[in-house]
Each structure stands twice: as structure tokens, then as C-alpha cells.
Ligand SMILES: Nc1ncnc2c1ncn2[C@@H]1O[C@H](COP(=O)(O)OP(=O)(O)OP(=O)(O)O)[C@@H](O)[C@H]1O
């Protein structure tokens with residue numbers, strides 16, 4: 001990341017609530033909820049040093065977390081946060097942290113409290129609990145406050161938690177034992193709004209319209225009046241929205257590059273070209289690198305090897321294309337557009353750190369690691385649904401905005417075993433039938449992602465009195481919010497019957513169709 005492109009840029013322009021992440025699985029939901037009522041919020045690890053922030057938050061939220069504050073090695077907040085002079089809200093671990101700092105009265109409870117509880121507000125004057133009394137809140141903790149921290153009073157309780165809500169006697173510092181960010185807490189959003197708007201007095205001016213203007217101006221200033229910029233564009237929603245913002249900001253000085261790696265779906269390249277050029281007026285170069293990719297993949301069956309070969313060859317194609325562009329101002333190309341989203345950023349900054357590598361996700365970072373280009377990442381503060389909303393505002397066609405994600409390695413990770421032109425044909429035709437039927441049934445938007453995988457096993461069948469001995473197609477369709485966990489989609493039996501019959505009848509080389517009914521975990525979305 002270059003010095004100009006800091007992830008905190010937006011926080012200087014919009015009033016921002018800082019969420020310090022202690023590792024709870026719900027931390028990012030706090031950010032989500034605040035943005036839902038138009039207050040901008042950023043999440044940073046709990047280890048963030050306040051002196052290193054180049055912006056001042058309007059308020060700070062300390063998230064929940066899996067640790068116990070009294071454990072050796074448990075994470076603790078930078079004490080400087082209390083000198084910022086802004087309101088603070090501790091949630092679960094965050095509240096226990098406030099109590100630990102102010103008297104150490106935290107210990108293991110007799111029993112864990114997990115699930116719903118009814119909140120009783122003790123202090124009707126407390127601004128945090130306006131319109132929240134007697135509502136259901138959601139608890140998830142094993143530790144509890146044994147006594148009131150020094151300088152605090154009780155403002156709310158529940159049957160099992162006498163200290164469900166505490167507030168400092170003089171300062172705007174609050175703690176709550178329950179989780180307002182989860183939807184099971186009925187008035188959670190109201191409580192967060194009370195904190196952000198009534199107590200922190202954050203301006204609720206965060207909106208996509210404002211974001212677009214801000215981002216376009218920022219890119220213009222960053223790039224200057226003559227420089228040209230390149231970007232890797234796949235026809236997926238992230239890179240298309242990114243490309244559209246660049247186009248609005250600098251017009252044809254933005255060069256989008258689409259690599260046809262031979263692993264795309266049926267007629268995908270033609271469709272993407274048409275939509276991006278004719279539909280959106282984007283200056284797009286299509287590079288046909290089919291021979292290169294299929295040549296390198298010849299004989300390769302190992303999933304990780306396939307992914308690495310594809311990632312590396314993206315780099316080669318991209319570098320070669322970048323070198324061909326001769327900017328009008330005579331300067332070398334300095335900037336590269338990436339479609340990085342907020343979840344990618346969260347994953348890399350999370351206090352818990354990156355998880356074990358399950359599979360090497362091809363992404364733009366890996367794609368262009370060796371390039372000296374500086375990054376422009378207009379979407380790095382946004383969640384996928386926010387990107388979709390942005391796409392709608394920018395006039396990106398609806399079917400593209402709602403397109404299921406398609407991975408960079410394409411069909412190569414949906415064809416198990418060696419990727420050949422013949423295997424690609426089978427996978428493409430089967431996938432096309434499946435998606436066509438999903439669209440016809442009017443359920444495309446109910447499903448998060450759907451595709452056909454081709455298995456390298458043969459099975460016996462009978463067609464027109466003839467014995468067949470052909471391969472197997474596995475259909476996969478999932479529902480998910482964030483693609484980290486997913487469940488399989490429940491189709492009607494008649495639908496599956498129709499798809500199976502069409503695939504076996506219309507696609508040469510397929511004798512059998514199965515439906516994948518595994519959730520993630522333990523499976524993953526893709527088959528490789
Ligand atoms: N065939 C391709 N040609 C050029 N760039 C690509 C190609 N495939 C992927 N990329 C680059 O890799 C990035 C990451 O791919 P990813 O699939 O996560 O995003 P996307 O394709 O933009 O959106 P979606 O998640 O909806 O598929 C893309 O934003 C794009 O910059």
C-alpha cells in the first residue's frame with residue numbers, strides 16, 4: 001500500500017466511530033450496524049496505538065472477545081484511548097476490560113450465560129438506554145463483573161447479570177454485558193444509535209452518494225490531471241464497480257484489462273466485453289491468454305498447483321499488457337486499481353490474525369505482487385452488499401450487480417483432475433444449463449452462489465437401450481452472508497429433476513448428476 005492510499009482516508013472526511021477489535025466473531029457487525037444508520041465506522045485491532053492514528057474518532061467501542069481479561073497474555077487497550085476525551089462503550093469483553101482497568105473486579109461466573117435475557121433499565125436518565133428498556137438482549141459470556149468498577153454506577157441489569165449495563169459517574173464511558181450488534185438483541189441498533197448519535201454526536205452523513213463524490217475527488221487529486229491508470233477487470237461486481245468509479249474520475253485515462261484465461265464460463269468473455277464497453281463505456285482490453293493458461297495447466301491435477309500456476313500467469317499477462325500501454329503524458333503508469341473489499345482488509349488486520357491456509361485464493365494482491373505500481377482501492381472500506389448498492393447508484397446493470405461471485409481461477413477449480421478443452425466444454429455446458437434453470441425459476445437472487453463441478457470419475461448409465469460410461473456432474477448451490485460459512489440451498493425436487501434430466505440429455509460426456517449437500521464448514525464452497 002502506498003503512503004497516499006491509507007485505509008483511514010475516509011475517516012478524516014466523515015465523523016467516524018472507532019471499533020477496537022478484541023477478536024469477537026461479531027466485531028465487524030458493530031461496524032455494519034453503525035453504517036446502517038449512516039454513521040461511518042472503522043474497525044482496527046485492539047492493539048492499535050492511539051498516537052499512530054492520523055484521525056480523531058468521535059467515539060470508541062471496545063468489542064467482545066474470546067479471552068478473559070484476567071488471563072496472562074490477554075489483550076488490553078492502549079490507555080491513551082481514555083485521553084482522547086471522547087465517549088467509550090465496552091461490549092462484553094470490552095466492558096470487562098473497563099472493569100479490569102478500574103478495580104480488577106472480574107472473575108469466572110458460576111455458569112455461562114448464552115442466549116436471550118430481558119433487560120431492566122435501572123437509570124431511566126441514562127442516554128444509552130433510551131427506548132431499550134424491557135427488551136430482549138443476547139448474552140454470550142462466561143466471565144462476569146463481581147463488583148462495580150471504581151467511579152461507575154449500575155444503569156441496567158438482567159436476571160442473571162446484575163451489571164448488564166454500567167456507566168461512569170462523570171464521564172461518557174459505558175459498559176454492557178450483552179451484544180447489541182447481533183440481530184437477536186431487539187433494540188441493539190437503537191442502543192448503538194443512542195451511543196453514536198446522541199452521546200458521541202457523530203454526524204449521520206455517511207451515504208453512498210456522499211461516498212462516491214468523495215472518492216471520485218480523492219482519486220482525481222491522487223492521480224493528477226494527466227497520469228493514466230490500469231486495472232484488472234473480471235466482469236465480477238467488485239472490479240466492475242471499481243472500474244466505473246475510475247471511469248467517472250478520470251475517463252479514458254483508465255485502462256481496464258480483462259484476461260481470458262480459457263477458464264471462463266460459456267460466452268462469458270463476449271458478455272463481459274459487451275457490458276463493460278457498450279454498457280458502461282469503459283476503456284477495456286481483452287487479452288486472449290487461453291493457450292498460455294491451458295498449456296501451463298497440462299497434466300496438472302493438484303488443486304494448489306493449479307491455483308499457483310493461474311495466479312503466476314495472471315502476473316505475466318498483466319505485466320506484458322501494462323508495458324504495452326504508452327501514456328500520453330510520457331510518464332510510466334504509476335497506479336493500479338484493485339477491487340479489494342472490507343472483509344479482505346478485516347481478515348488481514350484482525351487481531352486473531354490470518355487463519356491457516358485452506359486454499360490459496362487468487363486475488364489481486366497475489367496477482368500483482370511484484371509490480372511497482374501503487375494501489376488504488378476505492379472499495380476497501382465497503383462490504384459486498386454496499387458495493388452492490390454502489391453499483392446500482394453508478395448505473396451498473398442489475399444482472400451484473402447481483403451476479404454470483406466467480407473465482408479468478410475459474411473453471412479450473414471446478415474441474416477436478418486435469419483441465420482439458422474437452423473437460424472445459426462439459427463443465428461449461430452443464431453449468432450453463434444449471435444457471436439457466438435457476439434464472440428461469442426466479443430463484444437466482446435467493447442463492448448466493450451456484451455452479452456445476454465436473455468429477456473425474458466415470459459411472460455406468462443407460463440411454464436409448466445403450467450402455468453409457470461417462471462422467472459425473474456435481475451441482476452446488478449455497479446460501480451465505482459472508483462466504484466464510486455457508487449452507488446448501490434447498491431446491492424443490494421437481495427443479496432438481498429437470499436440471500438433472502437436461503444435463504444428462506444435452507451434455508455429451510455426462511452419465512449422472514448429483515447434488516452437493518455439504519455445508520461450509522466442513523466443506524468449502526468450491527470443490528478445490
Ligand atoms: N479474468 C480476469 N481478468 C482480469 N482480472 C481478473 C480476472 N479474474 C479476476 N481478476 C481480478 O481479480 C480480482 C478478484 O477477483 P474476485 O472474483 O474476488 O472479484 P470480482 O471478480 O471483481 O468480483 P466477484 O467476487 O463478484 O467475482 C478482480 O477484482 C479482478 O481485479
Ligand SMILES: O=c1[nH]c(=O)c2[nH+]cn([C@@H]3O[C@H](COP(=O)(O)O)[C@@H](O)[C@H]3O)c2[nH]1
Pocket residue numbers: 307359360361362363405406407408409449483520523524525526527528
Ligand atoms: O477470486 C477468487 N479467487 C480464488 O482463488 C477463489 N477461491 C475461492 N473463491 C471464492 O471465495 C468464496 C469462498 O470459497 P471457498 O469456500 O471455496 O474458499 C467463493 O465465493 C469462491 O468462489 C475465490 N475467489
Ligand SMILES: NC(=O)CC[C@H](N)C(=O)O
Pocket residue numbers: 024063064065066067068091092093094140141142143144
Ligand atoms: N463475548 C465475549 O466478549 C466474552 C468475553 C469473555 N471471554 C467471557 O467469556 O465473558
Ligand SMILES: [Mg+2]
Pocket residue numbers: 234236405406407408
Ligand atoms: Mg470474480
